[in-house]
Amino acid sequence: xxxxxxxxxxxxxxxxxxPEALRKVFELCYEDQPVxxxxxxxxxxxxxxxxxxxxxxxxxxxxxxxFCKNAFFNRQTEFVxxxxxxxxDGAWPEMTRLAEAIAAAI
Numbered sequence: 001x002x003x004x005x006x007x008x009x010x011x012x013x014x015x016x017x018x019p020e021a022l023r024k025v026f027e028l029c030y031e032d033q034p035v036x037x038x039x040x041x042x043x044x045x046x047x048x049x050x051x052x053x054x055x056x057x058x059x060x061x062x063x064x065x066x067f068c069k070n071a072f073f074n075r076q077t078e079f080v081x082x083x084x085x086x087x088x089d090g091a092w093p094e095m096t097r098l099a100e101a102i103a104a105a106i
Contacts, residue, residue: 006101009094010055018089019047022059024079051090 010016017025026043030036042060049057086092 006098010091011057014059015055016086016091016095018085018091020085021081022047028079 022043026040030039039060046054046057046060083092086095
């Protein structure tokens with residue numbers, strides 16, 4: 001990290017959330033809302049895209065709002081992140097390279 005910057009391999013930080021985490025966030029955002037079915041179709045279409053295309057496409061909207069960005073910070077809900085999700089999604093190598101570069105710079 002000599003230049004103290006790194007161009008992400010995906011559009012932004014939310015695009016590093018693996019499909020399983022996005023589905024969990026979706027579940028937290030929609031309990032019994034009538035728009036759930038429409039947005040669930042959009043989410044499924046998004047997740048069906050190949051990773052390279054999905055990494056730069058805008059996340060589905062949750063009604064008029066961005067995709068429930070803070071849903072997993074709800075302290076009333078347990079949210080378990082599994083390492084395998086990130087390994088399966090291919091985010092692990094970039095995250096490892098970044099962590100190692102940061103550690104080496106310290």
